[in-house]
Amino acid sequence: MIKKLLLFGLVTFITGQIYFYPFGTDFRLALSPIIFSFSLLYFSELPIVLSACAVSLFVFLGRFILEYLNQNLEVMSIITKHYPGGMYYLLYGLLFYLLDARNHAEKPLLIIVLLTTMDSLSNVIELVIRNQILKDIPAVISSLLIVGLSRSFIAVLGYWSIKLYNVLILKKAHYSRYIELLMFISNLKAELFYLRKSMKDIEKVMRDSYSMYMSINDLEDDTGKDQYQSYKNQALSVARDIHEIKKDYQRVITGIEKLLPNPIKDEKMNISEIFEIIRNNSKRYIDSIGKKIKLKFSSSDNYYTKEYYSLVSILNNLIFNAIDAADKTGEIKVKEYTMNNSVVIEVSDNGSGIPEEDLQVIFEPGYSTKYDEKTGTMSTGLGLTHVKSIVEHLDGKITVNSTPGKGTSFTVYIPKIKITGKGE
Structure with a gap:
């Protein structure tokens, strides 16, 4: 998980180097929020808040190091300039978590609206932190909404494109798996026939056994030879039925043993x-x-x-x-x-x-x-x-x-x- 978070932060920082300054200040608009929002949507195993913290830290440290190496500026000046940029991703991630955006990913229009709102609101708060709210606020908000909508649309488009691509790639494999599984179940159901038959035979054996038990209880000392012969035949019948049940269960065991080992060959x-x-x-x-x-x-x-x-x-x-x-x-x-x-x-x-x-x-x-x-x-x-x-x-x-x-x-x-x- 740590490797995934580090990679996520690094990729977001690198794509963040494609940017422009829309208002002539330190405030920048970059492509990295597209990668950020897309990754949070698509990679469901990524913890949202922890990912936001990791990306926020990566962006801040990355920008700080680049500026420190290339510009002759004081450390506090660089920190003041770039920590609001890191705050943008932290705020975005918190909003993403609070609005439960990941669970709305299957609703394209709704998720675009949510991502646009999160993007724009995070940018506005970043401007407030920078103390750079300009006089023409409606124009600023409009610009941020347009940029937010564009980035959100691209992120959602990428999300759905990859999902559809995966569906097409896996369709053949899933269909083959489905056919083999269907055959496996069909064969298993056929084996269940013997189980049902055995249950009926067991019931018959129980009835015969009980009948024999009651008959023996009614025996008198002067029971004739014919009656004893009848009981012998009845006992023999019970033995034969039990033997038949044994053979049926043996067939069931043999059949299931043939079906269970790797019904889908070497499938993982x-x-x-x-x-x-x-x-x-x-x-x-x-x-x-x-x-x-x-x-x-x-x-x-x-x-x-x-x-x-x-x-x-x-x-x-x-x-x-x-x-x-x-x-x-x-x-x-x-x-x-x-x-x-x-x-x-x-x-x-x-x-x-x-x-x-x-x-x-x-x-x-x-x-x-x-x-x-x-x-x-x-x-x-x-x-x-x-x-x-x-x-x-x-x-x-x-x-x-x-x-x-x-x-x-x-x-x-x-x-x-x-x-x-x-x-x-």
Whole structure:
């Protein structure tokens, strides 16, 4: 992250060297705000306020060093001249954060208006700091609005151009992935036929076993040979049914084992892609149940992994549980980082929390607080059990911290080598 911030600050400073002085003072208008606003929009992993601070510092120090090396001026004079320029980016970043501009990036007209407002207002405040508000204020404001609108339009145009380009580039790969995934699911559904058949056979075996049990209870000491032969045949029938079930389950296991290893050949997905899939899927679910829940994803790394099915399943279960447990509004944060050779994923919410007495049993099969409001049927309570099984399959562990009335945080630790397939 530090490298990204340093690079961001350096690129913004360099592009800031293309500028002009519109009012004949130290106030300059440059192209760098285009790069600044575009980067904040497109690179969602960049923390807004921290990025603004980094760029502000880079711009100030860069201009200070250039002026100090090329001009015979006093240090305080150079500082006074250039610190307002750094303040522009800090103010812009704060406004970008406060107006939640990144979440409006998909609305072109609105985002252009927001960026223009931020650009113009930051420039006006810079002029105030410089004590250079001129007499013809309407003309100054008009000029700043025109420049702000132009820069904002270019930034948004660049943002959408790259997004569309990425869509075109990835379309073929996604289509191929979709077809293979569709075939995988279709084959898996075919295997489920044997599971359904086995369930019916199990029910039949249970009925026959119970019938035999009741018959044996009714036996009398003088039971005839024919009756004993009947019970022998019944017992043999039960044995045959159980054997048939065993064969069916063996077919299921064999079929699934053939399907599961690398259903999409050597396919890998990075953390950002996984988060994007989860974000979109979760947003659709939130919209479908009429809640207003904010989702925030952050990732310190962008590892590529073949275990994306497992990670998607883990995150889906944890996030959907948080959504279901939340009131009409709330916030869910998903954070990924590396610690002690483990990839750590935190899923936290500000919901109602879990009672302390339940924390010891939440991973047990059957634990659930959810039910279908239409039918009154309780959930199976297998979601967290499923999550724990997947995590342990990856040689990891999962912990939970919860404060009733404040929220819950699940933390998953998975060895880095299991995620990346590589050692240190």
